[in-house]
Amino acid sequence: MQVHDKVFRPFIDAKTIQARVAELGKQIDKDYEGKRPLFIAILNGSFVFASDLFRHITIDAEISFIKLASYKGTSSTGNVITSIGMEEAVTGRHVVLLEDIIDTGKTLHAFLPEIVHRQPASLKIATFLSKPDALQYEVKADYVGFEVPNKFVLGYGLDYDGLGRNIPELYELAE
Ligand code: 5GP
Ligand code: MG
Numbered sequence: 001m002q003v004h005d006k007v008f009r010p011f012i013d014a015k016t017i018q019a020r021v022a023e024l025g026k027q028i029d030k031d032y033e034g035k036r037p038l039f040i041a042i043l044n045g046s047f048v049f050a051s052d053l054f055r056h057i058t059i060d061a062e063i064s065f066i067k068l069a070s071y072k073g074t075s076s077t078g079n080v081i082t083s084i085g086m087e088e089a090v091t092g093r094h095v096v097l098l099e100d101i102i103d104t105g106k107t108l109h110a111f112l113p114e115i116v117h118r119q120p121a122s123l124k125i126a127t128f129l130s131k132p133d134a135l136q137y138e139v140k141a142d143y144v145g146f147e148v149p150n151k152f153v154l155g156y157g158l159d160y161d162g163l164g165r166n167i168p169e170l171y172e173l174a175e
Contacts, residue, residue: 001171003160008171012146017156017170020145021049024126025056028096028143032059035094035122039063040086040115042107045100048157048165049128049145053098064088068111081110090118096143100157101129105137112139129153129170148172 001008028037036059041050043065054063067084095115102108108125115123126143133150154160155167164171 003154003163006160007174008154008160008164009174010169011148011153011172012170014168017145017168018052021052021128022056024143024145025053028053028126029057029059032057032061032094032096034059036060036062037096038088038090038093038120039096039098040088040090041065041098042100042111043067044165045157045159046098046128049100050098053126062088068107070107070110081107081114083111083114090115090120092119092121094122095120095124097123097125099125099127099141101131101153102127102139102141103131103134105135105139108139109137128156129158 039050039054039061041047041063044067047065050063054061066086068081069084070081097108097115099108124142125139127141128145129148130141130144131150132147152160152173154164154171154173156170157165159165
C-alpha cells in the first residue's frame with residue numbers, strides 16, 4: 001500500500017488488534033473496579049485506540065481528550081511540552097493516560113510532571129504500542145497492546161504525514 005511517497009506492508013491484522021484491545025480493556029476494567037477512573041487520551045494518534053478500549057470498560061469511568069504541544073523553551077532546557085484542553089480536575093482521581101505509541105518516550109517523559117503536579121490519586125499509562133528498542137527516556141507503560149520493532153508503523157490512529165489514521169489494521173514501512 002502506498003501512502004504519500006512510501007510503501008507500507010501489512011503488519012498486525014484488525015482481528016488481532018481488536019482481540020488484544022479487548023483483553024487490555026477487560027484487564028483495566030477489573031483493576032479499576034470501584035475507582036471511577038479518568039481516562040485521558042492524548043490526541044491525535046490515540047483516538048482510535050481510546051474509542052475501542054473505552055467500550056470494553058463496564059465500570060463507571062470518564063474520558064477526556066488532550067493535545068500536547070511542544071515548543072522551544074527560551075532557556076537551554078530544550079523543548080517544553082504543554083497540554084491543551086486539560087480542563088478536567090485530576091486531583092484525587094485515578095488517571096489512566098492513553099497513548100498511541102511510546103517510541104523514544106520523550107513526549108510522555110516531558111508531559112508526566114504536568115499531570116503528577118496536579119496530584120492524581122494514581123497515574124498509569126496504557127499505550128497501544130511500544131518500541132522497547134527505541135526507548136531513550138525513562139517511561140514505563142503499565143498496559144501495552146503490542147511491543148513492536150523499531151520500524152515506522154501506520155494505521156489504527158497512527159499517521160504518516162496526516163494520512164493512514166483510518167486504516168483498521170497496522171502497517172509497517174517496507175524497506
Ligand atoms: P516519543 O516521544 O515517544 O518518541 O514519540 C511519541 C510520538 O511519536 C507518538 O505519539 C507518535 O505520534 C509518534 N510516533 C512514534 N513512532 C511512530 C511510528 O512508528 N508511527 C507513527 N505513525 N507515529 C509514531
Ligand atoms: Mg502521538
